[in-house]
Amino acid sequence: LQLGDPTLSVLEIWGAEYQESNALLLRPDDADFLRSVCRRERSPVDFVGKITGDGRIVLVNGSEADPKPDHSDRNSVPVDLELEWVLGKMPRKEFVLNRISPELRPLALPEGLTVRQALERVLRLPSVASKRYLTNKVDRSVTGLVAQQQCVGPLHTPLADVAVVALSYTDTVGGATAIGEQPIKGLLNPVAGARMAVGEALTNLVFALITDLRDVKCSGNWMWAAKLPGEGAALYDACVAMCDVMAQLGIAVDGGKDSLSMAARVGSETVKAP
Template sequence: MAQKLYRIIRACAEMGEKNPIISIHVQGAGENCNVVKEIIYPKGAEIDIRSIVVGDHTLSVLEIWGAEYQEQDVLLVKPDSRRLLESFCERERVSMAVFGEIDGSGKIVLTDSAAVEQAKLTGLPSPPPVVDLELEKVLGDMPQKTFEFNRVPRLGKPLDIAPEVMVMDVLKRFLKLPSVCSKRFLTTKVDRCVTGLVAQQQTVGPLQLPLADVAVIAQTYTDLTGGACAIGEQPIKGLLNPKAMGRLAVGEALTNLVWAKVSSLADVKASGNWMYAAKLDGEGADMYDAGVALADCMIELGIAIDGGKDSLSMAAQCDGEVVKAPGNLVISAYVACPDITLTVTPDLKLGDDGVLLHIDLVKGKL
């Protein structure tokens, strides 16, 4: 479904100045009540809840208005572009609903046409709107929220391995880590070439080893242009130095991305996904330090983050104890690729004639 929706948006974007889309908002997990009011702000609109496409017609107004479901976009288009957009949706077999019009009231008014019709049939007065809200009260100039973080000193201890621990036991546990072990359990159970536009998938070489550094996709079936994407994350470093974690996550993403032929470093954009137990002492301050270091690093490199996501409640109470996840930052870097065939893969190709080199780019420092 996401691919179908992507093709519709792309068809509109490729029309250039005739693009029918004035504004677009991806729903994600933000519910209709969130994305609709944001896309109509500040003008306002009247929305008919029953115009929204649902599979279960017994759903209440509240359930439809506040339901969390994804792969849906809310678009703002001119009335004369409606038929064009409908033709794109029909071609891709994607449902489309027109559920309101901008009216300049500055409010979001949610009505239930089914309830209004029922009232007419029974001779009762029409029910009031389900929602009648001034948008300025929820989306206007809201007071800035202040967060106070406390720093917790890091008391480092030297590595102490118990004498009864055997090297082979440690090695087995180490090789079981998802960040170290083979990713074959992930890559072999899915179709790795959906759409036929995948130029570099997760596996490489004649043995299909899951070692690819960068993902590359083609833009069309006939040209060599496309896009490249790579990921970087260094959560273990964050336990010792959050600033280093931020810088190294960017470094890993870029040194993975470099194995594809890209347009230029200046064209690189990235998504930043943060995962922290930010309300706990020390965690919020660590996240702030990582964010500052990340910003400084990207400014110096001339690249930027243009989106992302955060999960800042990565802690839970369990049997009277607080269980928290280590803070983490995932950088997903992407850029245009002028030639999808010029991709270097890490599988060894020279046999006994090859040489392996270790290059310490940071000279032993984080």
């Protein structure tokens, strides 16, 4: 492995999350092609092992030029396990999800609230307020390929519904990106919130000329306090609803991330992020 810090321990190199890299399984005949692509893209690449078919997973801390490693030395061979122990005989994890109907109450405004006070409160919300605090502090045209950046119009008003990046300096095609998020609606109805998020992303995307709706690929970002009572089932229902509406539209999710511990204890109160 190429290391920027030679003082890293074996545990840090192979076990720390900040050392994670993208892994790829390929045939030996394709190794030279991958090396050439990485040289062209100036991306470091390491070939860390091979499949032997002996049913073991062995991690050797060293190089092929080193003498035969001592398997009793945990620094030399930090991992030497039967593959079945890692993959085959692990107990299947079970999740028990319970649906809890939320207690919804009619909207009640505080007594004595004036229109001015209500307007000031609404305009303080990041989803409503001006986005200049975000757009005015960064370079909005890095690479020179940004065809539609965050600000629009002669007054550079934030915020554009869609971002467009050119494929090259000499072409007239590129990629368009739009975002849909409905956290408040998700608090009231996770199923409707998921569908509305898809609808918002697609309606924001209409301002760019796309080849076909089937060419739209989505990245799902699930931010949820899934371990709290009722929230795991709500997440499942939202996911099913999103998949159903995407199947009807002919679009799909091909990546994304999740943060499923969006809850924290503050004193005696549990605060969760929608």
